[in-house]
Amino acid sequence: MAQTQTGQAGTGIGARDDVSRPTLRISVTGPLSVVTSDGREVTPPGAKTQGLVALLALSPGLRRSRRWIEDKLWSDFGPEQASANLRQALTKLRAAFGPAADAVRADRTSVGFDPERVTVATRLPAGHAAPGRDLLEGIDVRDAEFEDWLRGERARHAAEIEASRPVRATGVLMSCRTEVHDSTLQALFGEILSNQIGESIAEQVRAWRRSGRHTGTHAGAAQEDPTSDLEIACDLLGGSDGARVYIRIVHLPSARMLYSKLQKLDDPQDILSSSPAISALVFEAADRALAMLPQAVDRARPEARATALSRLALYRMFSFEPASLREADDLLTQAHEADANGVYTAWRSLIRTIQMIELLEPDPQALREEMVELNRRALEEGPDNALVQALLSQVRVMALGDAAGGLDLARQSVDRNPTSAFGWLSLSVSRMLAGDQTEAIALSARAREIARFSPFRQWWDLYHCIVCVACNAPAAAIEAGEAAARAAPSFRPAHRHLLALYALEGRLDKAEETARRLARIEPGFTLDRFVNDDTYPVRTLRTKGLLEPVRALL
Incomplete structure (x- = not known):
């Protein structure tokens, strides 16, 4: 400002x-x-x-x-x-x-x-x-x-x-710890889990991890390491009815608990394979800690300012509203000015993609050029960031039709962080474009399961709906589309897909109700435009011939 x-x-x-x-x-x-x-x-x-x-x-x-x-x-x-x-x-x-x-x-x-x-x-x-x-x-x-x-x-x-007070972005320092209660193997499992959470946080804010095991109490750990900002502790506990893990993320200077959860484990070995249940736990812990971070860390620090701005931006971005997308881009620009982290540039590239696909700006060629440039800059700023790779993979597949480049980035993202719902979604979209229907649906379902506690879960529900449409699974597409619409009632893309899917199944009353809702939330919407305007943003529905059943409503 x-x-x-x-x-x-x-x-x-x-x-x-x-x-x-x-x-x-x-x-x-x-x-x-x-x-x-x-x-x-x-x-x-x-x-x-x-x-x-x-x-x-x-x-x-x-x-x-x-x-x-x-x-x-x-x-x-x-x-x-x-x-x-x-x-x-x-x-x-x-x-x-x-x-x-x-x-x-x-x-x-x-x-x-x-x-x-x-x-x-x-x-x-x-x-x-x-x-x-x-x-x-x-x-x-x-x-x-x-x-x-x-x-x-x-x-x-x-x-x-x-x-106005010059401060250099040095990064949030996180101690990733586990406490030994029963066996060295359990300590190893706990350390792997805490580091997975730390890595997921570090993808979205400049941060450094410190790893180590110790015995003793949590209070003692805080005294040993007073210089860290966060402590991520994962303790594995055995019992007659199975193993449990207790996760806590603490802001050490204030002793404020940013996140805690006691979770039953089917098998501690699932930590080694990053099973969907473990990945969902990691994804949730990192997301909740990031949401609380700006309230705990000194707001004068660039990392805290940038995180606060980027979180606001994501809430605006995932609405898909034209004005909200522009506001999100402005917020991410400010976040990048506070801390030049490539993830903010990658998010801006994805925003340009959404604006281009949704036909929200008057000059699509300018959007495309900005998107490509932001894509290039993000890779330079965050070449080893799994979230950057996942976001840019989606940009390349959705907007550029670059199946090979998108698949390469998606694979790198999943290899680097197998607990990220963003990585699995990008891999699913890449496989969809390549025509591998069975794998695309399975990968999307995994991404959706991992992100089930996300405040932006409508993003994964929507893309599961799109993948299922592309892969000829209309019943699964309706279920996912309805979930996206419940999570975000004004989410236009979900309602567009549901309109066509309801018409396909002969549920014309539901299709008419959905059309009326779209007319309320989308300026300029008409059924004629939905069916006959080749520029209207329903590319997958049009490609699969799913617009024809909607003609019954005209």
Whole structure:
């Protein structure tokens, strides 16, 4: 986030400051404030009107599309009512601005501020900023979409403030330990498991692992190794009813528990083979620890800032919403600026792929060129990162049709980290493109099982649905598509596939219900476009001839 946003007039208010054209200064640090060039306070009353000012003030170029604004302020309303509400808010805003009302610019598609008339200050003047002042304090719009947007903006604002103190990214230090209770073999199993969790964390944040076994108590371990940030401990316990493993991930400086779980094991040997059950345990532990990491580690550290930004980005990205994908790309750009980790570049390459496939941006060729460049850069920045390899494999298969290159990266990813759901998914998609139907479905099912506790599990459900469609397994495809739709009710790709699959099975009532839902969540959706527009993003359904049954609904 830039410190100020200005137009050609420069950084100050006064380049075109005269009586006939008063200018405005909007402050967003602390409570929202709008002041004219002659010092009059013209902050509009009303939460929604203030929310409109906030959205525009923090938008690129001080402008947004009407639909984007309506989605943030009136997400529970239908399109017509949301548009009427926006018109009313603009009327109130112009009335509050008085002589500066014409600084508000609106047309049929977008709303914005005149950048030559409006300056946005995202920091209070030196000497006036109280420590800990938040962005847009006290604003109360009461819309879930606005609150989600505001959390992202506050994270960016906090990252910018903290970034003003130069700190070198040295990486999170993790001690991977096991405690010996019965046998040396059990200790080895525990050490392998703790290192698998550590490796999965290190794929997503700059981190270093320290390995070692010891006897004694956990408290003693903390005293032995006070320099580590995290301790990952896995203790295997025998019993008459079978073995169990107790996993705990602790932030050592504060002794805060980031994750813990007691899990029964069918066979400790499963740790050596990275069975789906063990992989799911590793994947869950790493994901939960990463989610908690920014709250435990000093936020001034680049690793913590980058992790917080990237987690927000993933929540936005996996919605597949056009505006959310752009916000996710911006968040990942900031994460990379805080810590130049190749995984953030790889995620951005995948975002370009989604935007291109979903036809969400006006220039697909530009998207493709950016995607290819980001793909190249990510491999340079993270050549040995299994998650980078998995993400870039999907990009090469989905967008570039590079079956051989995608398969090579997918195999490297799985060999390097066999507990990652991302790696198995990339291998499944590669096998699907190669025509190996049985293996593609089995690999996708394994990836889905590993990711079953992920907050983004709709990603694996969706791709299992697509793989099953491509491999002529419609019943399994419906089950996976319905799971994706349950996990993320506004997830458009899941509903598109379900529409065709329901029609294929003659369940026209379900198909009609799904079409109505798509019309609510996807601007411009029609059944005619779904069936007859060759550019509509249902390539697998079209290739398999599954659009024809939908004609019965036309």
